[in-house]
Amino acid sequence: MNKTFPQIITLLLWLVLSESLTSQNTFDKVIYQNKLYQPETAWFTVGAGLGYQATLKNMEKNLSVGINFRIKKIRDYYFNVGYHFTSDEIIYKRSMQRLTDLHAGIGVRREELKQNIYFFLGPSNSYGYIYNYTDSLGDRYYKGFNTIGLYSEFQYTFKIFYDIGIGTSFYASINKYYKVVGAQLHLYFSMSYRGKMKFNKIDQ
Numbered sequence: 001m002n003k004t005f006p007q008i009i010t011l012l013l014w015l016v017l018s019e020s021l022t023s024q025n026t027f028d029k030v031i032y033q034n035k036l037y038q039p040e041t042a043w044f045t046v047g048a049g050l051g052y053q054a055t056l057k058n059m060e061k062n063l064s065v066g067i068n069f070r071i072k073k074i075r076d077y078y079f080n081v082g083y084h085f086t087s088d089e090i091i092y093k094r095s096m097q098r099l100t101d102l103h104a105g106i107g108v109r110r111e112e113l114k115q116n117i118y119f120f121l122g123p124s125n126s127y128g129y130i131y132n133y134t135d136s137l138g139d140r141y142y143k144g145f146n147t148i149g150l151y152s153e154f155q156y157t158f159k160i161f162y163d164i165g166i167g168t169s170f171y172a173s174i175n176k177y178y179k180v181v182g183a184q185l186h187l188y189f190s191m192s193y194r195g196k197m198k199f200n201k202i203d204q
Contacts, residue, residue, distance in 0.1 A: 029194065030113070030162065036194040037162045039111060042069035043190040045155065047169050051086050051182025056097075056131060062086040062182050064171070066153075068107065068118065080105045080120040084151065084173060086180050096142045099128040099178045103151040116157040116165065116188060124151040126175040149175030155186065163190035 030037040044067040051062045066082030081104045089095035105122020126149035129142040150173075157167030165188035172181045 030192075035162070035196055037190075037192040038194050039192065040070055040109075041190060041192045042067065043116070043163075043188060043192075044068070045157075045167075045169070045186045045188050047184035047186030049169070049182055049184030051171075051180045053086070053088070054179040054181070055177075058088060060086045060088050060180060060182070061090055062171075062180075062184065063091060064153075064169070064184065064186075068109075068120070070109075071106075078107050078109050078118070078120070080107055080122065080153075082151075084124075084171070086173070086182070096129050096140075097131055099126060099130075099173065099180065101126050101149065101151050101173050105151065113162065114159050116155070116159065116167070116190075118155040118157075119153070121150070121152040124149045124173065124175070126173065126178065128178065130177050143177075145175075145177040147175050147177065149173060149178075155188075157186070157188040159188070163192045164188065 028039070030039055044065070046065050048063040051060045053060050062085060064082060064084040066080055068078045068080045071077045071079060084101040084103065085091060085098065087095045087098035101124040103122055103124035105120040107118055107120025110117040127146040129144050132141045132143045134140050151171070153169055153171040155167060155169045157165040159165040167186055167188055169184040169186050170182070171184070173179070
């Protein structure tokens with residue numbers, strides 16, 4: 001794996017924390033169900049689903065985790081860092097055929113009271129194994145790879161609460177050795193909650 005890429009991921013995660021601390025008063029607050037929220041804060045998603053592996057023309061299982069945060073002073077643009085995994089088997093079975101992406105990107109977001117829409121695109125450090133050939137005895141052989149790829153994702157989230165939701169993601173991961181597109185169901189967790197509203201009683 002490219003040694004510099006995890007360092008980039010660590011730096012961006014540090015920026016997430018600093019951004020969440022410095023942007024609390026950037027935009028107007030939202031009052032919803034007697035609770036106070038800060039719009040346009042960072043959020044993260046956890047998703048799982050199915051994908052189509054274009055090189056070998058088969059279906060695979062996938063999962064991903066991502067965190068997204070606003071670029072300071074640019075209201076609608078966001079950074080993304082994340083992890084994506086796909087394989088012809090469920091993750092705990094550790095199949096030889098698999099792809100891991102550590103990715104970073106930039107995206108655009110539209111946030112409303114009951115929905116969050118987001119698209120991002122960026123480079124990935126892609127590594128894993130892919131089927132190579134089967135010998136005369138029927139044994140399958142795989143070749144390893146470690147390369148730079150491209151990762152993109154579109155998310156639609158329905159907010160059950162202002163800061164928690166469920167949605168659908170569509171993604172594509174493309175590199176020299178492994179090409180896969182897929183869909184996921186994801187959970188959405190925003191860092192927007194600021195506390196309960198307090199109302200003072202008025203004497204009659």
